[in-house]
Amino acid sequence: MHIKYSEKTERRLQMIVKAMINLAVAGLGIWLAWKELGQFIFYEPVFWLIIALWGYLSISLFWVKWDEAAKKTTDEKIDDLIEKLDIFIAEIKLDREKERKGVSNNGE
Numbered sequence: 878m879h880i881k882y883s884e885k886t887e888r889r890l891q892m893i894v895k896a897m898i899n900l901a902v903a904g905l906g907i908w909l910a911w912k913e914l915g916q917f918i919f920y921e922p923v924f925w926l927i928i929a930l931w932g933y934l935s936i937s938l939f940w941v942k943w944d945e946a947a948k949k950t951t952d953e954k955i956d957d958l959i960e961k962l963d964i965f966i967a968e969i970k971l972d973r974e975k976e977r978k979g980v981s982n983n984g985e
Contacts, residue, residue: 884953888946896939903931 882890907928910918918924949957 884950885947889943892939892942892946896935899935903928903935 910924
């Protein structure tokens with residue numbers, strides 16, 4: 878059974894999956910640094926500075942993209958505009974038909 882989500886929800890779910898993959902890659906990097914360089918890597922301030930900077934930038938980027946995911950895409954905006962134009966054109970056609978019928982009824 879496939880559940881259909883809105884495009885906004887799908888974009889946000891994709892972001893969450895990407896964030897989880899990003900965390901897994903970071904964890905793998907830390908583990909590899911520990912395996913290759915040993916315990917002393919955790920006592921180096923530069924290591925923690927890099928980790929903190931990476932964390933700050935990742936969280937900042939995540940929140941910016943989270944807000945963007947809530948907004949409509951250009952395609953969605955164009956679809957909404959086309960729908961409004963179709964309604965507007967249909968109203969104009971209906972008004973013209975009413976005018977024609979009104980003129981023909983008054984003329985007869």
